Amino acid sequence: MITRCLIRKKEYYDSVFLMRVAKQIAGQRGILQAATLMGTEKNKVLLADIGFESVEISSATPNDLIIAIRAENETILSNTIENIDQWLNQGVGETGALSYRTIEEAVTHLPRFNLAVISVPGQYADREARKALEQGLNVFLFSDNVPVESELSLKEFAREKGLILMGPDCGTAIINGIGIGFANRVRRGPIGVIGSSGTGLQEFTTLVHRFGSGISHAIGTGGRDLSDQVGGITFLSAMDALESDRETKVIALLSKPPGSSALEKLIQKIQLCRKPVIACFLGLKYQPTHEPIGCKLVRTIDEAASLSVQLATGNLPSLSEKSQQKLEERIRQHRSGKKSEQKYIRGIFAGGTFCYQAQQILQDAGIFVHSNAPLQNNPKLKDPMHSTEHTLVDMGSDEFTVGRPHPMIDSGLRYERILTEAKDPQVSILLLDFILGFNASLDPAGELLPAIDEAISEAKKRGESLTVVASVCGTEQDPQDFNLQFKKLEGAGVFVFSNSAQAARFCGLLITGGS
């Protein structure tokens, strides 16, 4: 075994790209481990944790690329190193020919820009977002780890300038039919939506598309916007924008429950709004009456999408996508071959909002689950790596993704977890989500099928039957093709829904005995 660390001075690449290069290196025959990271202090700790330490690594700066490889022998290592330039050159795209180094430079030469899409590491995000706002640009801020004080100050500055700042930690937006970040290709139409979570917006917009209508704009706000500290600045600006927008006939709001003072401001805005408003506050314990809010309140994202389509088009789409006969058949299948100790559901989610919504749906059905990201009144998992009883895990949360790609980009983490859960003889149901769209994995179903097959056949060997339920979030126009992904999963014996809430409701039905 041989280890080598290479430092390439002043060569900067983004983390998503570098994770892909590391995967390419690690996939070569005879390579035991590979990491490609910029020389930040945090990354140096990650490298030390996996046994890569050297004087060169210690002296690397955040502008220096570190390539660390462990191989079976010197020949394999040398051959791999020879290919590195070729892999790294994939990062030099044609987009803008990399000719500008700063926002000021770019705006001076091409003043027609109207948006900055910022995904630099969190410690630099405030600086770049502020520069963009100073230059009169709206901002889509994907970066996370931005302090809430910075968020508030940036949003106040944006409001002062009549601009909008989506984020921080904003995963998704669709503006005038163009998807930004992790977004799906959906039909244009009369429904505008504002949402605090990326996967929530993806689910809503794809369901509206599947229900036959379309989206004017989908505006992300970041998860903390409706906290009392931030006061819903982006939600309120986005409501103004959608109210003035001629294309938008109906406005939907998606969020976890707002803070009390943020909610007051939002209610005032809703009551003055001249367009119908639908709100879904996931995790809201009690259903308030509609009157004080001044809008239609719904419990789940699919209800929000369905009601929005009804208000915009006059037709109420049905949420039930399966016939009663099909559902009965599946319930019978689920019951046959189950052993008495097979009692529990294990949800392994790529989308945090899907994990949260499924907990709400199961809780409404009287089923309390453990989670690393628990809904109010649900127990928090002691160790996120180990499930217990009913468990739903958000595999996209920080404890899983530090130094690893998000499960929407790479299914490696979920693959291992499926196999681990399948070894537990108490597991009866696996619940999975598959998220399509720009920037997501190009074949999420295909990546997990071997793990699903193995899980089902391992259970069979023990004389058990494992039920796998899944939802696919996407459209037939997405790069991954919704229909193709759906069929791949069905072919493997998975019971597939095009709606995450329906998949969770079905699981609730299976657990409570179909009553």
Next chain:
Amino acid sequence: MNDRLKDLLQKGPVAINIGVLDFAESLKNQDSEVIHLNWTPPAGGDPELIALLDQLL
């Protein structure tokens, strides 16, 4: 509402991308105008130097 926000909503994004290259590529694939900045951490990523630069500039 600023004209640039109206412009964004009425005409769609004309974007400067800073950070993850894939985001610029996906905009380009939708025929949306975008340039990707050749961004690197300022001042070699040294927080003290960055703070000093921000005061001066």
